[in-house]
Amino acid sequence: MPQPRVRLVVTGDDFGYCPRRNRGVADCFLAGAVSNVSLLVNGAAAGDAADLARRHRIPIGLHANLSEGVPVSQQPGASTLLNKDGFFHGKMGFRRVLQSGQLNLAEVEAELRAQVKRFCELTGHLPSHMDGHQHVHVLPEVRDVFAQVLSDFGIPFTRVPVEPGLHACPSVPPHLHEFYSQVEKDALASVEVFRRHGIRWPDVYLGLTTMGGNMSLTSLKRALGYALEAKLPPGERLTAPPRNSRTGIATPDTDRPTTAELMVHPGYPSRPGQGGCGQGPDDFSQSEDRQHELETLKDPDLLDFYKQRGIHLCTFSDL
Template sequence: MFIKCCVGAFTRAPASFSDLPIEISTPLMKRLVVNGDDFGYSVQRNKGLAECYKNRSISSTSLLINGVAVDDAVHYIKQLAIPTGLHLNLTEGHPVGKQCDSLIDENKAFLGKHGFRDALQKQQINFLDIYAEIVAQVKLFITKCGQKPTHIDGHQHVHILPGVREVFSRVLQEYGITWTRLPIELDLDKCTWLSSQTLKTFLKGVVDDAVSSRDVFIKHNIKFTNGYAGLSTMGEALTTDSIMQSLTNITKHNPEACTFEYMVHPGYLTEDVGGCGCGLDGFSRSPARYHEMLVLNDPELKQRLRQCGFKLASYKDLDTVENGIITNGICGH
């Protein structure tokens, strides 16, 4: 089970998870990015993510650059050399750029997960505003972290929405950022534990948008892993068995897959202060965030991953693998 670490006693973690030993040798090593989202949301979430990285339970994070605890997160990033990407946010809290009129409401806040999507469908969004805000977030990330993000993904999957994905791809290409998340999770219709029809509809829309984004990313030389999971297993649905089943499902559909991403949201329960400038949400207040920590830090999960030939990696580790190189999500030999 989870063993609580003393944050103040953290030492510098390995610079690359590819340097860590693995007990099993396989013909094709499977690199697994376990990415913790929402770094910067609150000091409690930050502490949990940092502990998970220190425990080698996650191998990468994504930073909410407009999060109220972003500076606290940057402290951990620098102290532990945590491989970190940008969690592009166009839906929650306040923008960091100045050119954003079509992205905000009367309170100068983003329109929300559904509000932003509705505005897109109604053609009320100025894509020049999207370009300006993405650039502003990338620049602020570089200023605070002292380096480019290892990858960029989207808070609430905004980066794969129609119209946004083209602008998003252009910015990544301009800044030489080559990795993103492509959240195509297989067999969502078989996830019987997803009882909410509203959630099922939203997740199916995410997968459909991701499928439509694939060629756009390839056109702009943006890479993504062979397989992805994590949509259906957030919170209490995350277990050792569900993680292993999700990864097994990917390899069943694509036996040649050698790179994988698992999206997670661990952390301690956010108490009073958090968010992106507009207060807390129920997601961060939920005890499910701590549940995810317990699962990820369980030695049984790590043992089963090793037994199945998975080796933790960050996005910066993925450009080379033992038996080949990766180009647009394809492993070559």
């Protein structure tokens, strides 16, 4: 069998969010369109997701959540992780509390450890990888706690969301482009922290420019083109892109396959009041965008493209 040009981990995020999400992700896996999933252990259907993963032998990691819904840990007294209603502060609210200096990092650590333990209770094993819901794991200070937790549990892989081609993508609206640019900046600053703790990640990250309605065969092929064109230095296996590179692509050439992760969010639309992480499903989960991703990922033309271009779908453990 010829050597693949790209070893691609296609990760279905938000597994456990609701039963319809779980069924869509599992359908994608069974169709050969997703090779790996990330579990929200505080999701309303986390137990169902773990059962599906066990039944179908779906490779599964932890989607650590500090921003949506309710916590897993039972921390005494008022927690800086929570708002007055007892929920996490939200994607931007969490960032505001962190920037204000009011976030207790000991509480962050306790919650992350509780989520790893809950994952083990649900699945019977440690996660093969651990990333952050809404990219909270690369935020200042949080990244240090996150890396220490991964190191302590011996979880070897994470995600560094620096996407080549992001700044040249015309389909990303300005407000998302601003958010993604900040995510990229935080991710690049996380490289040395993760490296110092012996944590690894694929050579190329993809998925910001292909979310929801932006996912199409054309956009996926465009994004995958960066992985196909990547030239990586000898001996640099699963390491970070250079910190002075906006593309994450390094030189010179080598014969080994490029490793890449494609973040996706397939599923069937959530029904009102069913699912979520303690507050019900959000608008994106109830939209047709989830099913649009599912159908695009299962498209035979995309699966043929993988074969034609030497893109081999795999898991983090395979790397």
